[in-house]
Structure formats: C-alpha cells, structure tokens
Amino acid sequence: MAQVLNQQAIKQRITFAFAGISIFVLMQNHFGEIAGVLTAVFWTVTSLAFESAGKKVGSLSVNLIRLVMAFFFIGLYSWIVRGFFFPGDANWFQWRWLAFSGLIGFVIGDLLLFQAFVVIGARISMLMMALAPPFAALIGWLLLGEVLAPMSWLGMAITMCGIVIVILKRETTEENGTVVKKIKSNYSVPGILLALGGAFGQAAGLVISKKGMGDYDAFSATQIRVLTGIVGFSILFFFMRRWPKVWEAVQHASAMKRITLGAFFGPFLGVSFSLLAVQHTQAGIAATLMAIVPVLIIGPAILLFNEKVNWKEILGAVITVGGVAFFFL
Structure with missing residues (x-):
C-alpha cells in the first residue's frame, strides 16, 4: 500500500514538474502575448x-x-527596483518619442474617446476602438517595418469578430405596424469620428512607444508618457478653467478610492504591461490582445452589477478567446 502511495506521489511530482516547465517555456516564447492578455x-x-x-x-x-x-x-x-525615482537615465531619443507617444495616446486619444462616450455612448465607442489593432498593424508596418504572419492576421480577424459580436446589439423596433429586428446605425458622424480618433490615438501611441522605448525599462518609459499626459492635461485645464473641478474631485473620498484603484491597475500596471507587450511582440498582435477588454468585462458585470448575459455575448466571448489562442500557435 505504501509503495503504491509513493508511486502516486512520484507521478504527481513529475506531472507538476512538466506543468511548470511547460508554463516556463510558454512564458519565454510568448512573453509579449501574455503581457498583452494581462494588460x-x-x-x-x-x-x-x-x-x-x-x-x-x-x-x-x-x-x-x-x-x-x-x-x-x-x-x-x-x-525600489532600479534605484531611479525619475527616468533620468533615458536618452534624448527615448524622451522625445515616448513624450510624443504620451501626447498622442494619453492626451489626444483619451480626450477624443471620452468625448465619444458622451456623444454616441460607450458601446459604440468601444466597437470603434476594436479598430485599434488594424490601425496598430498599419502604423507598425509604416513606422517599424513589422509584417504580421498569416496566422496572426487570422487570429486578429477572429478576435475582432468576437469583440464585435459582444458589443453590437440587435434591437427590436416597430415600423408601420411590423416588428423589425435590426442593428441600430443612427449615430452621429462627429461621434463616430471621435471614437475613430480615440482608436487611432491608442494605436499610434502604442507603436510610437515601441519605436522610442527600444530595450529601455517599460515602467520608466510609461512614466515619461504619463508625465507628458500630466503636462498636456494641465495646459488643457488651464484654458478650460477646470481646476476647481479637480479640487472638488480630490475632496470626494469615495471617488478617490476608485481613482486610486484605477490608477494602480491602469496607467501603472496596464500601460506598463502594454509597453512590455509591444517590446516583446508585434504591435498589431499586442493591440489585438489588449482589445478583448469588452469581453472580459462580462464576468465582473454579472458578479458586481447583476447584469444578464445572452447567448450572443457568450458566443462572442468564446470566439474572442479562440482568436487569442491563434497568437500562441
């Protein structure tokens, strides 16, 4: 009996060892893709x-x-990690391109996207943001000479189809006494253009970051981009006379807790891991993996807000995950 138990224990250890080796090899070979999913x-x-x-x-x-x-x-x-609080070890080339990417991504891109939320709503805005991956692939080809493999293009197409299925909603309307099911398309042209601008800004900021970053530390590169965003928004707020609103927000305890949580997982971890992703894989692939956010939100929406999920959203999630899998083949 003891011998059988020992054999089972040995088999379990061997299984765990192989699993650990497999995970290590996967992380080594697909570090950029994993960073994109974590983003x-x-x-x-x-x-x-x-x-x-x-x-x-x-x-x-x-x-x-x-x-x-x-x-x-x-x-x-x-x-703590590098001994630098401020990225003073970055050279002029890195400062120039990373600052430019921060201006394009954080200031212009986010400003257009948030305004699109107001004009056409978050659902259609996020649909337009699904165009960020092909934008990134196009800009990456023009600026960095990156060429995606056919399997990567297929994975990108499948992933984007899954996102579109989740975000688009077919609504039932009545026309001349007849019930008609169709996808609504009566959205303002300015709103669509704003969302497109947000998608392009995100894609351009990502690719420009890759050009400027090189092998420089991704977190310090993010800090340069963030600093540019702070300067850009500060100038904008000066002309818009929005500083009293900022002071009111700082005094709002409940909102500040949420902003702190969002800042930790967003500009700190999220943006830094997005730079790790483009540093270790092609920009188009990284942008596609990052674009699965609307699908990932489904689970928290059910658990936190008790939202109901229909079969179309589940199908879209499955297709999206399947598309992501193509990047690891």
Missing part, C-alpha cells in the same frame, strides 16, 4: 473603477488625477 485584465479593472469614479466627479478630472497617481506609483516602483 487587458488590468484595463478591465481600471475601466470599471474609472466608470464609477467618472460618474461621481467627471471623466476629465479622473483623467488628470489618475495620471498624477500613476506617476508616483511608477516612481516608487522604479526607485
């Missing part, structure tokens, strides 16, 4: 936190406060 997870948390905070104190105030918090989060991390 989507982090952005799911931050989107829920910022949505709640934005309803309390306004999205513009949340935008600035989250960047200030993220700057100190990254600085503390870098000081």
Whole structure:
C-alpha cells in the first residue's frame, strides 16, 4: 500500500514538474502575448473603477488625477527596483518619442474617446476602438517595418469578430405596424469620428512607444508618457478653467478610492504591461490582445452589477478567446 502511495506521489511530482516547465517555456516564447492578455485584465479593472469614479466627479478630472497617481506609483516602483525615482537615465531619443507617444495616446486619444462616450455612448465607442489593432498593424508596418504572419492576421480577424459580436446589439423596433429586428446605425458622424480618433490615438501611441522605448525599462518609459499626459492635461485645464473641478474631485473620498484603484491597475500596471507587450511582440498582435477588454468585462458585470448575459455575448466571448489562442500557435 505504501509503495503504491509513493508511486502516486512520484507521478504527481513529475506531472507538476512538466506543468511548470511547460508554463516556463510558454512564458519565454510568448512573453509579449501574455503581457498583452494581462494588460487587458488590468484595463478591465481600471475601466470599471474609472466608470464609477467618472460618474461621481467627471471623466476629465479622473483623467488628470489618475495620471498624477500613476506617476508616483511608477516612481516608487522604479526607485525600489532600479534605484531611479525619475527616468533620468533615458536618452534624448527615448524622451522625445515616448513624450510624443504620451501626447498622442494619453492626451489626444483619451480626450477624443471620452468625448465619444458622451456623444454616441460607450458601446459604440468601444466597437470603434476594436479598430485599434488594424490601425496598430498599419502604423507598425509604416513606422517599424513589422509584417504580421498569416496566422496572426487570422487570429486578429477572429478576435475582432468576437469583440464585435459582444458589443453590437440587435434591437427590436416597430415600423408601420411590423416588428423589425435590426442593428441600430443612427449615430452621429462627429461621434463616430471621435471614437475613430480615440482608436487611432491608442494605436499610434502604442507603436510610437515601441519605436522610442527600444530595450529601455517599460515602467520608466510609461512614466515619461504619463508625465507628458500630466503636462498636456494641465495646459488643457488651464484654458478650460477646470481646476476647481479637480479640487472638488480630490475632496470626494469615495471617488478617490476608485481613482486610486484605477490608477494602480491602469496607467501603472496596464500601460506598463502594454509597453512590455509591444517590446516583446508585434504591435498589431499586442493591440489585438489588449482589445478583448469588452469581453472580459462580462464576468465582473454579472458578479458586481447583476447584469444578464445572452447567448450572443457568450458566443462572442468564446470566439474572442479562440482568436487569442491563434497568437500562441
């Protein structure tokens, strides 16, 4: 009996050893892809936190406060890990391109996206944001000379189809006494253009970050981008005379808890891991993996907000996960 138990224990140890080796090899060979998926997870948390905070104190105030918090989060991390609170070891080339990417991604891209939320709503805005991966692939080809393999293009197409299925909703309407089921398309052209601008800004910021970062530390590179975002929003708030609103937001305890949570998982972990992703894989692949956020939100929406999920959303989630799997083949 003891011999049988020993044999079972040995088999379990061998199984665990092989599993550990497999995970290690997967992480080594697909580190960029794994970082992209983790980015989507982090952005799911931050989107829920910022949505709640934005309803309390306004999205513009949340935008600035989250960047200030993220700057100190990254600085503390870098000081512990690298001995630098401020990224003074970056060269002029890195500062120039990373600052430019921060201006494009954080200031212009996010500003357009948040305004699109107001004009056409979050659902259609996120649908347009699903165009960020092909934008990133196109910009990556033009700026970095990256060429995606056929399998990666297929994975991108499948993933985007899954996202579209989840986000789009077929509504029932009545026309001339007849019940008609169709997808609504009566959205304003300015709203669609704003969302497209947000998608393009996110994609361009990601690719430009890759060009400027090189092999530089991803967290410190994020800090440079965040600093540019802070400066950009500060100038914007000066002309818009929004500083009193920011002070009101800082005094709102409930909103500040959510902003702190969102800043930790968003500009700190999320954006830093997005740079790790583009550092270790192609920009188009990284952008596609990050675009699964609308699907990942389904679970928390059920658990936290008791939202009902239909078969179409489940199908879209399955298709999206299947598309992601193609990047690991």
